[in-house]
Amino acid sequence: MTAQLIDGNALAKKIRGEVAERAAALTARGHQPGLAVVLVGDDPASQVYVSHKVKDCEGSGVYSLLDRYPADMSEAALLKRIAELNADPKIHGILVQMPVPKHIDPQKVIAAIAPHKDVDGFSIQSAGALASGLPGFKSCTPYGCMKLIETTGVNLRGKHAVVIGRSNTVGKPMAQLLLQASATVTICHSATVDLGAHTRQADVIVAAVGRRNTVTADMVKPGAVIIDVGMNRNDEGKLCGDVDFEGVSKVAGWITPVPGGVGPMTRAMLLVNTIEAAERAASN
Numbered sequence: 001m002t003a004q005l006i007d008g009n010a011l012a013k014k015i016r017g018e019v020a021e022r023a024a025a026l027t028a029r030g031h032q033p034g035l036a037v038v039l040v041g042d043d044p045a046s047q048v049y050v051s052h053k054v055k056d057c058e059g060s061g062v063y064s065l066l067d068r069y070p071a072d073m074s075e076a077a078l079l080k081r082i083a084e085l086n087a088d089p090k091i092h093g094i095l096v097q098m099p100v101p102k103h104i105d106p107q108k109v110i111a112a113i114a115p116h117k118d119v120d121g122f123s124i125q126s127a128g129a130l131a132s133g134l135p136g137f138k139s140c141t142p143y144g145c146m147k148l149i150e151t152t153g154v155n156l157r158g159k160h161a162v163v164i165g166r167s168n169t170v171g172k173p174m175a176q177l178l179l180q181a182s183a184t185v186t187i188c189h190s191a192t193v194d195l196g197a198h199t200r201q202a203d204v205i206v207a208a209v210g211r212r213n214t215v216t217a218d219m220v221k222p223g224a225v226i227i228d229v230g231m232n233r234n235d236e237g238k239l240c241g242d243v244d245f246e247g248v249s250k251v252a253g254w255i256t257p258v259p260g261g262v263g264p265m266t267r268a269m270l271l272v273n274t275i276e277a278a279e280r281a282a283s284n
């Protein structure tokens, strides 16, 4: 291995420490920050994620509320619950775990969350603010990826960044943040012809596809920064990303592992957004 490991667990821990200080200061003024996590259905992976998020809150002095509902909850009932959370002064951030069951429209759910409590950064208002360079909540995963890139000391200005994936929650906001940092940005997706031709030009690759071995050593420019967002299982059932870690780490300059890379940072930035929401509410 020649690449340097980017340690997401360590950076997330540091950020949680900063969050804890800001949370304590708010609590001392009578404004403890609060996050509501809503889970509809009993998908095992989602259950693991939401319990992690609640534990993170407990460890940082953030009040949390975990709302669990059966998979057959109606869309109307979920929208009503979101309206209650919008009006609850103890709650500064609302996260509805995705995906929601098929009979519920995720766009309606996202639109129902008050924009000032949209700590996921999934709303049209948050996406629009990001695209327009206005202040707003940044989507937690891309926000965390930017913090991970910062630790390498690589200045993104004028660098070529290739984002693989164009989802509203990861790929698109990732490209916006890289553009804001003055990188030259290419966005690849399932219709891209010859992915490797693009990635071989890249100083920074962010892989957010959901398919293992999407990025292999022959697709990477020596010394590049590799950020692996993917969350997949290999044949042995172990967590792995979209990047062939073993091969690519022989070529890249820096690389994030899975687990221990982007995942913990997504959760840390959720706490940061929640603190920001609470600080704004306290200053009103």
Ligand SMILES: NC(=O)C1=CN([C@@H]2O[C@H](COP(=O)(O)OP(=O)(O)OC[C@H]3O[C@@H](n4cnc5c(N)ncnc54)[C@H](OP(=O)(O)O)[C@@H]3O)[C@@H](O)[C@H]2O)C=CC1
Binding pocket: 141, 164, 165, 166, 167, 168, 169, 170, 171, 188, 189, 190, 191, 192, 195, 208, 209, 210, 211, 229, 230, 231, 232, 262, 263, 264, 266, 267
């Ligand atoms: N670590 C973390 O904190 C998080 C991890 N994830 C993980 O990241 C991955 C991506 O998540 P998400 O963005 O929600 O997923 P989506 O399924 O919404 O998007 C996947 C994207 O990958 C593109 N794609 C699919 N196949 C290829 C291919 N062969 N070559 C190039 N592009 C391709 C799709 O293209 P098209 O648009 O054309 O279909 C799409 O834009 C998943 O593994 C998910 O589990 C997600 C969120 C947080």
Ligand SMILES: Nc1nc(=O)c2c([nH]1)NC[C@@H]1CN(c3ccc(C(=O)N[C@@H](CCC(=O)O)C(=O)O)cc3)C=[N+]21
Binding pocket: 048, 049, 052, 095, 096, 097, 098, 099, 120, 140, 231, 239, 258, 259, 260, 261, 262, 263, 264, 266, 267
């Ligand atoms: N409204 C909403 N917001 C989200 O942010 C959201 C979502 N829905 N739905 C699902 C995806 C996925 N996601 C992850 C977050 C952390 C880890 C994470 O912490 N991963 C650990 C491993 C965890 C484990 O051991 O399973 C790691 O990579 O080290 C993974 C995945 C957030 N998402």
